[in-house]
Amino acid sequence: MSKRQIKLGLSMRQLGYHAGGWRHPAVPADGAMRIAHFAHIAQTAERGLFDMVFLADGLGLRQRDNPPGSLARSDRNVELEPLTMLAALAMVTSHIGLVATASTSYNEPFHIARKFASIDHISGGRAGWNIVTSWSEEEAWNFNRDRHFDYDERYDRAAEFVEVTKGLWDSWDQDAFVRDKAEGLFFRPDGLHVLNHAGPHFQVRGPLTVERPVQGYPVLVQAGSSEAGQEIAAASADVCFVAHTDLGDAQAYYRSVKSKLARHGRDEDALKILPGLLAIVAPTEAEARNKYEELQALIHPLVGLAHVYGPMGDLSAYPIDGPVPVPNDPQHRSRAKVLLDMAARNNWTIRDLYLAASMGRGHRTVIGTPGQVADAMQEWVDGRGADGFNIIPATLPGGIEDFVDLVVPELQDRGVYRTVYEGATLRENLGVPRPASRHA
Amino acid sequence: MSKRQIKLGLSMRQLGYHAGGWRHPAVPADGAMRIAHFAHIAQTAERGLFDMVFLADGLGLRQRDNPPGSLARSDRNVELEPLTMLAALAMVTSHIGLVATASTSYNEPFHIARKFASIDHISGGRAGWNIVTSWSEEEAWNFNRDRHFDYDERYDRAAEFVEVTKGLWDSWDQDAFVRDKAEGLFFRPDGLHVLNHAGPHFQVRGPLTVERPVQGYPVLVQAGSSEAGQEIAAASADVCFVAHTDLGDAQAYYRSVKSKLARHGRDEDALKILPGLLAIVAPTEAEARNKYEELQALIHPLVGLAHVYGPMGDLSAYPIDGPVPVPNDPQHRSRAKVLLDMAARNNWTIRDLYLAASMGRGHRTVIGTPGQVADAMQEWVDGRGADGFNIIPATLPGGIEDFVDLVVPELQDRGVYRTVYEGATLRENLGVPRPASRHA
Numbered sequence: 036m037s038k039r040q041i042k043l044g045l046s047m048r049q050l051g052y053h054a055g056g057w058r059h060p061a062v063p064a065d066g067a068m069r070i071a072h073f074a075h076i077a078q079t080a081e082r083g084l085f086d087m088v089f090l091a092d093g094l095g096l097r098q099r100d101n102p103p104g105s106l107a108r109s110d111r112n113v114e115l116e117p118l119t120m121l122a123a124l125a126m127v128t129s130h131i132g133l134v135a136t137a138s139t140s141y142n143e144p145f146h147i148a149r150k151f152a153s154i155d156h157i158s159g160g161r162a163g164w165n166i167v168t169s170w171s172e173e174e175a176w177n178f179n180r181d182r183h184f185d186y187d188e189r190y191d192r193a194a195e196f197v198e199v200t201k202g203l204w205d206s207w208d209q210d211a212f213v214r215d216k217a218e219g220l221f222f223r224p225d226g227l228h229v230l231n232h233a234g235p236h237f238q239v240r241g242p243l244t245v246e247r248p249v250q251g252y253p254v255l256v257q258a259g260s261s262e263a264g265q266e267i268a269a270a271s272a273d274v275c276f277v278a279h280t281d282l283g284d285a286q287a288y289y290r291s292v293k294s295k296l297a298r299h300g301r302d303e304d305a306l307k308i309l310p311g312l313l314a315i316v317a318p319t320e321a322e323a324r325n326k327y328e329e330l331q332a333l334i335h336p337l338v339g340l341a342h343v344y345g346p347m348g349d350l351s352a353y354p355i356d357g358p359v360p361v362p363n364d365p366q367h368r369s370r371a372k373v374l375l376d377m378a379a380r381n382n383w384t385i386r387d388l389y390l391a392a393s394m395g396r397g398h399r400t401v402i403g404t405p406g407q408v409a410d411a412m413q414e415w416v417d418g419r420g421a422d423g424f425n426i427i428p429a430t431l432p433g434g435i436e437d438f439v440d441l442v443v444p445e446l447q448d449r450g451v452y453r454t455v456y457e458g459a460t461l462r463e464n465l466g467v468p469r470p471a472s473r474h475a
Numbered sequence: 476m477s478k479r480q481i482k483l484g485l486s487m488r489q490l491g492y493h494a495g496g497w498r499h500p501a502v503p504a505d506g507a508m509r510i511a512h513f514a515h516i517a518q519t520a521e522r523g524l525f526d527m528v529f530l531a532d533g534l535g536l537r538q539r540d541n542p543p544g545s546l547a548r549s550d551r552n553v554e555l556e557p558l559t560m561l562a563a564l565a566m567v568t569s570h571i572g573l574v575a576t577a578s579t580s581y582n583e584p585f586h587i588a589r590k591f592a593s594i595d596h597i598s599g600g601r602a603g604w605n606i607v608t609s610w611s612e613e614e615a616w617n618f619n620r621d622r623h624f625d626y627d628e629r630y631d632r633a634a635e636f637v638e639v640t641k642g643l644w645d646s647w648d649q650d651a652f653v654r655d656k657a658e659g660l661f662f663r664p665d666g667l668h669v670l671n672h673a674g675p676h677f678q679v680r681g682p683l684t685v686e687r688p689v690q691g692y693p694v695l696v697q698a699g700s701s702e703a704g705q706e707i708a709a710a711s712a713d714v715c716f717v718a719h720t721d722l723g724d725a726q727a728y729y730r731s732v733k734s735k736l737a738r739h740g741r742d743e744d745a746l747k748i749l750p751g752l753l754a755i756v757a758p759t760e761a762e763a764r765n766k767y768e769e770l771q772a773l774i775h776p777l778v779g780l781a782h783v784y785g786p787m788g789d790l791s792a793y794p795i796d797g798p799v800p801v802p803n804d805p806q807h808r809s810r811a812k813v814l815l816d817m818a819a820r821n822n823w824t825i826r827d828l829y830l831a832a833s834m835g836r837g838h839r840t841v842i843g844t845p846g847q848v849a850d851a852m853q854e855w856v857d858g859r860g861a862d863g864f865n866i867i868p869a870t871l872p873g874g875i876e877d878f879v880d881l882v883v884p885e886l887q888d889r890g891v892y893r894t895v896y897e898g899a900t901l902r903e904n905l906g907v908p909r910p911a912s913r914h915a
Contacts, residue, residue, distance in 0.1 A: 057661065059656075060656070064654035064656060064661075065654060093684075094585065095585075096684055100664075106664070107661060107667075108660055108661055110661050112662065114685070116589045116593035118559060119558060119559065119562035119597060120593065121559075122558075122562040123562040123565060143581070143618055145535075145581075145617040150556050150558070150559055152556075153556035153559045153560065154559050156508055156510070156555060157555060157563050177680055178585060207553065212505065212553070214505060214550075216498040219775035219778075221504075221548055221549060222547050222552065224544075237619055238619045238620075238621075239618075240613075240616035240617055243553075244554060245553050245556065246553045338659075
């Protein structure tokens with residue numbers, strides 16, 4: 036029996052995910068505004084035969100300056116816009132998938148259908164859309180609203196948004212454009228389908244003014260963590276990006292989502308589940324540990340304290356290397372209790388607390404040799420907790436360079452990772468089917 | 476006294492502007508969906524030292540199938556989306572400006588500010604935005620509306636939209652990002668400006684999550700033909716794309732707009748006026764004429780009749796080479812009268828009528844040798860009817876290849892056109908100033 040193959044995505048936002056990473060000497064601190072930074076990252080991931088690079092996104096500066104002075108010390112503020120960036124990266128890569136986040140709460144289906152279809156054509160079938168509903172008031176404030184949509188409305192709107200978008204992608208049959216010069220016929224009239232959608236959230240006539248995407252639809256990505264989210268993912272997602280730190284949780288989630296696919300007439304392999312994995316890798320375990328400690332030391336205390344501000348309130352008046360005080364803020368009592376219990380159990384200082392809280396951001400973290408990282412990956416894939424991983428680099432471009440140079444050869448030696456791209460499109464490389472048109 | 480220098484843009488939508496061009500053997504009929512087509516066009520224009528390439532746009536299939544069967548015989552239906560395309564083209568060009576149309580009626584200022592700022596950074600300061608308000612019901616139908624905005628609301632909204640967009644571009648001072656690794660300070664807090672805009676059409680808090688554009692603001696382009704449009708252009712546009720067929724009209728417009736600039740504290744040269752110019756050029760006049768006739772013969776009668784459908788109604792039941800009948804449709808009586816008078820004066824058949832009506836689409840047309848085309852251009856520029864031209868190619872890529880190979884050397888020989896790019900950004904090449912931030 037052949038070994039379970041590992042799928043890989045790279046989350047390449049900004050300068051990586053470590054809160055102090057931008058201060059590291061090897062990190063180009065202005066990289067988030069430079070296309071050359073991302074071109075190098077995407078090309079490195081492509082050299083490592085990754086399935087895709089992925090851009091998270093938010094539609095506003097989501098951090099408030101809590102505690103005062105923390106905002107100006109964080110690098111999470113300016114960056115290139117994801118859809119224009121993916122189109123640009125399509126021109127300097129040739130195999131890797133290009134996935135961007137776009138919100139269903141603060142966009143229009145016509146624009147989203149059009150832009151992703153365009154990127155899919157520009158890239159020769161490598162586009163993917165990470166579907167999110169957004170979550171912060173800061174985003175609502177940039178789009179004529181005082182408040183973010185509430186949960187039910189947000190998800191109703193998202194479901195309708197995706198249906199409209201798919202309908203627009205099906206506007207033209209794949210073989211509609213005959214472009215017969217002698218006859219003077221550009222398209223077959225029966226290959227054009229006008230959507231005429233009229234629903235509670237959207238009225239969209241169509242047709243889309245782009246040919247059907249190369250992949251039928253671009254690859255559809257979702258988080259799908261809640262029960263409702265799992266149902267939506269099972270119905271129509273090709274990839275789930277999830278966050279688990281525990282194999283048991285990952286396995287329970289994996290079983291739950293995969294078991295829902297049959298009801299939608301879908302094969303178990305039609306949906307790939309990729310938990311996030313923050314890997315810090317070096318030739319020896321000691322070097323990997325050193326890398327990690329070096330980064331942790333670069334977190335400015337105000338930036339660290341911002342990571343615990345939500346549950347704990349402002350701790351900046353307390354001695355940073357003193358004991359963790361009981362917070363006054365009653366809004367997040369349960370989350371504060373978790374942190375306080377951990378602090379008490381480990382005898383943590385305030386610094387220890389924020390260093391722990393800022394790490395991984397809910398994703399599994401592995402620090403070690405290429406062999407140890409490969410073991411950790413195989414354990415979850417063979418244990419049916421994952422089909423692969425969305426690699427969360429601590430810093431960029433170092434995080435992806437290390438992974439490609441050290442971990443990829445190890446995975447290839449073990450026979451669990453490709454040595455050449457299997458297909459031309461992202462769907463072909465992921466091994467997920469190309470959706471037929473509703474009119475086919 | 477040095478000679479007046481000519482500025483050049485290229486309107487590079489789809490396969491060119493001739494209604495029968497897609498049927499020509501030299502035209503790649505599927506080009507509008509292929510990035511390689513546009514990369515070749517943009518690179519050719521850059522070889523010809525053009526200031527910019529320009530993409531017109533509409534947010535829907537704007538043609539109805541009138542007369543029946545005409546829609547499927549036209550190539551104006553699918554194409555790549557302009558903003559993703561410009562970002563892609565930024566990676567395969569290095570000097571030429573990249574200008575796209577985006578509508579203020581069916582977009583949000585935050586998205587538009589963000590995407591153009593991103594393209595400006597990706598391209599190193601070569602982005603431009605052609606500001607339009609859209610005009611068709613077909614576009615409204617794709618964005619949750621039964622009808623297009625009426626004139627006043629559309630222009631009110633556009634003015635506020637542009638103000639918000641500029642405000643977002645000024646979110647961060649040019650020198651806000653110190654990225655001091657030792658100190659742990661990413662930006663100076665006093666370099667961040669939160670817009671907090673609350674107006675009749677938009678409530679946008681800001682800040683933008685992109686650094687201030689390389690050019691301060693991307694180059695702002697407008698049509699500005701009406702009196703209201705001229706005022707807006709004089710207040711804030713860097714370039715006007717206009718359509719004139721008569722030098723007197725062009726001069727009157729030029730005088731009118733330029734005279735308004737001083738009131739806004741702007742120099743006469745701060746706004747460039749570029750009429751469209753459809754040039755069909757060949758080494759000899761006879762060859763140019765042949766090219767033109769060859770194209771005209773490729774217009775399918777149903778496509779030709781679609782060009783006169785608005786004023787004249789459906790003429791497809793009449794003999795195509797017979798006399799022009801008096802139409803029944805009373806909706807467009809005045810436009811029909813113009814066409815009927817022309818037909819009577821010239822003794823035109825129906826075919827003659829649609830061939831004339833489809834030509835140039837309101838833009839000046841010149842058919843001739845490189846010397847004749849250069850003469851025509853100099854006449855308008857020296858006569859203060861233009862600062863240059865937006866070249867409207869009959870077909871692509873042939874139209875730009877011919878222009879660059881034949882007309883550009885002629886203009887250079889005459890000393891009226893650059894032999895090397897003057898600057899690094901589109902503003903520098905156009906010779907329009909870089910706007911200061913409102914917070915500077």
